[in-house]
Amino acid sequence: MAGLLLGCGGGAATTGEASSSPAAWEPEGRVIPLTLPGDVELQVELRQSPDDQARGMMFRPQLPPDKGMLFVFDRQQPRPFWMFQTMVPLDMIWFDDNKRVVEIQQNAPPCGQRDFRNCPTYGGNQPSTYVLELAAGRAAAYDLKVGDQVEF
Numbered sequence: 001m002a003g004l005l006l007g008c009g010g011g012a013a014t015t016g017e018a019s020s021s022p023a024a025w026e027p028e029g030r031v032i033p034l035t036l037p038g039d040v041e042l043q044v045e046l047r048q049s050p051d052d053q054a055r056g057m058m059f060r061p062q063l064p065p066d067k068g069m070l071f072v073f074d075r076q077q078p079r080p081f082w083m084f085q086t087m088v089p090l091d092m093i094w095f096d097d098n099k100r101v102v103e104i105q106q107n108a109p110p111c112g113q114r115d116f117r118n119c120p121t122y123g124g125n126q127p128s129t130y131v132l133e134l135a136a137g138r139a140a141a142y143d144l145k146v147g148d149q150v151e152f
Contacts, residue, residue: 032070056081057133069133083109108122
């Protein structure tokens with residue numbers, strides 16, 4: 001598949017083990033509010049640099065239901081994601097330049113492969129500028145649909 005693979009362990013692949021795992025959700029970067037339809041507010045950790053985007057949710061043991069990880073890119077294009085070295089299943093939501101949902105992947109399972117090339121990719125079928133990762137099942141719980149608008 002052409003294109004840059006990011007998030008959840010996309011991008012610059014490694015096969016090393018985590019030296020330690022935090023017991024609770026501990027953001028590694030800036031956190032901002034993101035508002036879903038129905039005025040549901042989440043706290044999302046920004047992922048803007050290529051290194052942070054490549055690391056994504058790697059080695060993180062959990063993602064609480066009121067938290068998320070928001071990947072911010074400089075231009076709109078198709079963006080497939082994978083789950084290499086990700087420890088928990090995730091929902092992924094892709095947004096266009098106008099912060100409208102263009103694609104949703106529910107319950108993407110972690111990839112247990114030691115070689116990143118053996119991990120499947122998810123989404124990236126529609127051009128997007130932002131990708132939001134939530135704990136598996138949250139997209140359905142929030143009733144997110146293609147065309148929904150978010151604010152941040």
